Amino acid sequence: MFDRQSPFLEIVTMGKGIVVSADSNILTKVKPLLENKTREDIFVAPFVFGHSLYYIPDCNRLKKLPMPDDFNFYIKEGKEIHDLYKISGFENAIQYDVNHPRPDVIVIYAMYNNKIVAIAGASADSNLMWQIGIDVLPQFRNKELVTSLVSNLAIMIMELLHPI
Template sequence: MEFNKSKMIEIVRKQLAIDMNCNIQDFIKDGIVFCEAKSNEGRRMFDRQSPFLEIATMGKSTVVSADSDILTKVKPLLETKTREDIFVAPFLFGHSLYYIPDCDRIKKISPPDGFTFHIKEGKEIHKLYKIPGFENAIQYDINHPCPDTLVIYAMYGYEIVAMAGASADSSLMWQIGIDVLPKFRNKGLATTLVSNLAIMIMDRGIVPYYGTASSNIPSQSVAYRSGFIPTWMCSYKNTFDGTAPYELICPNINTILKDNLK
């Protein structure tokens, strides 16, 4: 399949519509769209928080997908809000930004001087699981519901120093992750590996995508330099019991804050 921007955007809308149980056209409407969540066939096989709520936008409408009991509670809170106000709702925490290739900018790039690139596919990737330090690039789990499908890695001498991997999140879209060992960063490895991996994925008729936290500026820079463009944003997790996410790792956070802010 030969890709262009319009074709890839169309596939992203289709995938998000499957994931969120809405219509493809809902992402090009104005305003807010509310829909009841459902585990549709073909969805990206991520673990879903229970109760489930996810909010996404591709730049126009804001689509809110949630379990029915949650939907009835959040709809009155959100239906009059702007997109920006919705994404700072107190029951959300964390935002993820997602990118797809810009067909006019992305290109194959040769390895930087002194490095060699190598490729593994399918079960060959399992051999890399014995090498720690590349948790963003590969799953380290042969039974993962989003299996590793394609990896390109850089070697310096006899050492693997950087790795970009693709996970088969669905039949339509594969997600790219990247890791570079600290002492080999800022040498162009991340940009080069991500660009080349994305092209290899597109050659297979699959849309590659790249995700990062909204606060991760270095990762966003890699996406841009690799020839990717921002395409959608979604909520990361939620909390409905009045607790803050930090309470999971710091149970006394509220006491600490009160004492320190007196």
Template sequence: MQEGIDKSKILEIVRKQLSIDMNCNTEDFDKGEIVFSESKLNKGRRMFDRQSPFLEIATMGKSVVVTADRDILVKIKPLLENKTREDIFVAPFIFGHSLYYIPDCKRLKKLPLPNGFEFCLKEGKEIHELYKILGFENALQYDINHPRPDVIALYATCGSEIVAMAGASADSNLMWQIGIDVIPKFRNKGLATSLVSNLAIMIMEQGVVPYYGAASSNIASQSVAYRSGFTPTWMCTYKNTFDGTAPYDGNIK
């Protein structure tokens, strides 16, 4: 792995990235309080599509940082400013939570593929060749013009068939996100763990922080993260209900 990248350095980079994304200060995540910030499209942010109106809430375990468009922020601040962290994350105007993981440098290591499988690697524009093969939507963007382009794809083959793939998207200059897909009949063989751990090491060797996201309800994906040598580091909301796209919005009304 890249020398100089240890847990403290990784956490420093994560705080920096989140502070850019959420338009706050890096130290806000360690204050142990609720921090409110008006949202802003800062340079260097992770290039995700933003829901409109925009609201996102995140915690690294101490503070809760709330960022939102100005007209939303003035309405929700009085509702949240005296709430506990747990109460904030079940507020009725948000739905869905994601857990995010970074490498545990003491546990992350190169792992061999199970017998009968082989590693294959593609980088940069080589990855576009894989777009003709469907079924790996968590690992690949399938879009040569995507704002978070695919940068590395490490996959496993069984004979001539691609059966599992881990891909990394360049979400920002600081952090690349790993996604994994395994064809159903090849699951529970250790393929996901091997691919994710080895891809993470490749990313760190380039001096970039790899990270892994999973919905809070996706236990299988969280297990892959743990077995691959990752540790949970922050949590954030997935969407808000202000635009009427919540799955039960019509039922509630």
């Protein structure tokens, strides 16, 4: 489905489950090294690098948060998001690729003095799993933008995926 550099080794964990995907010649070598290991043991193995941690929100604790004062907030969905691709500096939040296999689905962004200063964006990695990315310009960090944008975007995603 996605282009992979060969050889490849990919490891995903969720809860107590671990899934390993690899080229067949690599899999035969790493399988004995990974069997019966904990998630923590696997990710400190000397041949595993470049890993990223992702979190699944606790729906019972997730709540809408007030947006910080002094900023204006906007939402874009679907192809409307492509307008934001003209603005550089938010590579963690949006794909900058209209043909990306994991498309940007919804974003919420903050403006200050008619300038975009923060973007939280969600891409659909699968029908059930979406990913949120966030970028805030350096001079606007530590102003509660990240917490508000990500929490509110997570709620918006839940509402899209599981309408009441």
